[in-house]
Amino acid sequence: MEKEIENIHIFFTQDERTNDNINQKEVFDMNKLLEELNASNKNTLAFQICKEYNDNFTVKELLLICDYYSISKELKLFKCNKEKIIQSLVEFESFQSNNDIILKRKQLWFYINELKNDKIMKKFVIW
Numbered sequence: 001m002e003k004e005i006e007n008i009h010i011f012f013t014q015d016e017r018t019n020d021n022i023n024q025k026e027v028f029d030m031n032k033l034l035e036e037l038n039a040s041n042k043n044t045l046a047f048q049i050c051k052e053y054n055d056n057f058t059v060k061e062l063l064l065i066c067d068y069y070s071i072s073k074e075l076k077l078f079k080c081n082k083e084k085i086i087q088s089l090v091e092f093e094s095f096q097s098n099n100d101i102i103l104k105r106k107q108l109w110f111y112i113n114e115l116k117n118d119k120i121m122k123k124f125v126i127w
Contacts, residue, residue, distance in 0.1 A: 053086045
């Protein structure tokens with residue numbers, strides 16, 4: 001089930017003749033609209049990340065990512081299932097302050113995969 005993402009375009013015009021006679025039902029809070037759009041985008045992004053982790057990673061691989069982020073101790077202690085592990089990862093990755101470590105982890109994982117896919121170098125990678 002794939003969700004299509006729609007682009008929303010909003011155009012504003014100001015008519016000085018009717019500026020004083022604006023119907024109150026037509027007035028809306030732009031900040032509230034932007035907050036709703038941002039929340040919707042975050043939910044969509046979180047859903048995509050959850051789907052990516054669920055479809056393409058095993059529990060063992062997810063725990064390696066958690067180890068890299070230093071959030072695996074709790075998960076192992078409570079013997080969390082795959083869904084809980086993914087939820088913890090998505091929560092960790094949703095904080096802007098964690099962007100540096102997330103980008104570095106993704107870059108290093110990319111390098112590991114490149115080495116594993118090379119017919120000569122794969123024998124040197126223990127993963």
